[in-house]
Amino acid sequence: MADTDTVQSLADLKNVVDGTVGTAGGDVKAIDPATxxxxxxxxxxxxxxxxxxxxxxxxxxxxxxxxxxxxxxxxxxxxxxxxxxxxxxxxxxxxxxxxxxxxxxxxxxxxxxxxxxxxxxxxxxxxxxxxxxxxxxxxxxAGFITRDSRVVERKKYGRAKARKSFQFSKR
Structure with missing residues (x-):
């Protein structure tokens, strides 16, 4: 399916499922409710x-x-x-x-x-x-099905936090 073959709303999705209309980009495979x-x-x-x-x-x-x-x-x-x-x-x-x-x-x-x-x-x-x-x-x-895998980075030894260093002391 090309980028132009997208369904814009639920009404368009219903039409595609019913097989009554395709989207602007061309032929879209209709979703068969049996599948x-x-x-x-x-x-x-x-x-x-x-x-x-x-x-x-x-x-x-x-x-x-x-x-x-x-x-x-x-x-x-x-x-x-x-x-x-x-x-x-x-x-x-x-x-x-x-x-x-x-x-x-x-x-x-x-x-x-x-x-x-x-x-x-x-x-x-x-x-x-x-x-x-x-x-x-x-x-x-809408991107809601994919789990957002971002988590807080762990603190490393020798560091103040995950990436922050301790203040450098010349003397």
Whole structure:
């Protein structure tokens, strides 16, 4: 698929899946629903995924609902007080046009709040792809499926921090 053969929105994706229209660049292979993997849903109607970011690990369960997000037994507004962190968590739902469609229950451990928010977003993204495999393409295009592997560099001996040296003393 060339760079010009991209799907710009979910409406375009639906048209490609239906086989009714191609994109501007030319022929695009239509996604056959029969080739998509089966949804991974447990007996309670939930999809489970693990998300990771920095030193944080989030276990995430999603099920159809009205958009209630619970993190470690607390409401998302209480646990993630900063609006930026709540925005990070909601990005996967906004890209997939599923805002207020799923209830999320997450448990997260390790790291700080920023890493935990990224881990929850990664877990929500993976759980959405398990629940609705058709959403994989737009979420992958947004870059949410790939785990952000950047971690803090370790401190080395003979150094003040990872790379910072001690102040040089001439005498």
């Amino acid at each position: 998509l993997p089966e949804p991974k849903i447990d007996e309670l109607g939930r999809a489970y995924a693990t998300g990771k970011r920095k030193n944080s690990i989030a276990r995430v369960w999603i099920k159809p609902g009205n958009g209630k997000i619970t993190v470690n037994g607390r409401d998302v507004e209480v646990y993630f007080a900063r609006p930026v962190l709540r925005l990070i968590i909601a990005q996967a739902f906004q890209v997939s046009d599923r805002v207020d469609s799923y209830d999320v229950m997450a448990t997260v451990k390790g790291g700080g709040l920023s890493g935990q928010a990224g881990a929850v977003r990664h877990g929500i993204t993976k759980a959405l792809t398990y629940y609705e495999p058709i959403l994989r393409a737009p979420l992958k295009a």
